[in-house]
Amino acid sequence: MFEKILFATTASPTCDDAAKVAFELSKKNHSKLTVLHVFGIPTRAFSPFVKDLHTGKEEMVSDEYIAQVIAEMRATYAELLKDHPDCELIAMVGEPGTEILRLARKIDANLVVMGAHTRGDEIGATRHRAIAGSTMQRVARTARCPVLVVSRPCITCWSYFANIVVSTDFSKAADNAFAFALNVAKDIGCRLHLFHALDLAAETGAGGLDQTEVEARLARARKKMEERYIPKMGDFDNYLIEVWEGSPYVEILKYARENKADLIALSHHTREVDPEQALIGSTVEQVVLRSACPVLSVNQPDKVDVSPYGYRPQPQQ
């Protein structure tokens, strides 16, 4: 399905769940897997020192130091690497978001897999810090290819997914998320839940609407979904369309939980905004933080609708 997968890791336990998914996906699809760890920020231009991202201390960077980091990565993922002899491990210095995006472009990755956080912070703390890791936010917002964020153990293998929920706000980016989710649902033969949360509070303010008007708006949203997405389904009939009223991230999570979603796909921003201007705290961050299943952020049409879809491994001779 994916020819090239880039797994961006902190090489710490916070990314263990993402690692399992990345390695499993790579194994199932015979993908070329690249594991990237960005471990510092250059303190000054051309300086041999970097500021370690975890400790904040200055470290001398040399080829030996980088080789040492790669050796540590190899030890961290030793068990998972057994089945991936061709896996490439890369360690580098830089701003993590920038380097992940740069490498994804360079290797033409079909998918970026990453964890949600840099640190294993307790839940309470996430209220006051950036909701989800700033690197995840930047990569999910900017990457040309889909970004899979895994923050909890994935109980179902990708190829056995039974339910994919794709949330739409009728934006172009959401259409791309839909296209990708549809392709995955077709490919692995699972149900696609097409979901829209009608955020009336945001549209109407505190005044609210009477129930008749709410029902009318829900019906209009459903009709709009049917007109926009059903023609794109082709002969795929294993789908549900659902419109709920409420705050998008709350309703997406509730719907995903009630329907045993294995994957939530959505675009990074909930409105037609410049992706660079999308604010922290958007629906993706809120969903990623709380979702028990992996969350897929798709914003661009690249790597979404290739025909035939994705990479098809040749049968073993």
Add this chain to the structure above:
Amino acid sequence: METVLLRSDGTMCEDGRRLRGDPLPLLGRAVELGEGYRLRSFFKLLLAYPDLVRLSPFLPGFLEKYPGWPETSPVPFGLDGLRLDKTVEMIGHPGPPRLEIYASLHGTSGGDTLEIKPYPVETLLDAPLALGSCLHKVFGDPFEDMAFMTVFCLFECIEAISWQLTFHGSPMECALRR
């Protein structure tokens, strides 16, 4: 500091009298938990004072499910109870330097804290709920010997418990394909 007593039956008492009116003026009061207070008592509180439900967008969903949950529920093996703690944390890197103060709910087990996210809410309903202390973290390092007595106002209690609950609700099993 003025206090409000949260009783295990879900009612609130101020100055020894049961509160029957608007609960919002009490949000800033220091909380005392009555004998036998459990997570179930928190849900009874929300049912008794529906205005408090508006403090979190997830609470209405939990209250819809609450009537379908068992009336008694054994506390999960290995979990002694639930505790609200407050954390004061100095953070220097990545900058800018800042001080953060927050309350959070977690499990307790043999003197250790426990992540309760994997437990369905309905299995935690009868876990005893207690108020803990204020913990001090400096630049990422928690100092066990720097735990201070503190108070939690009603708003902090409801908000911290609600925040934790938003992480619960994962399906217990995979769905079957058609």
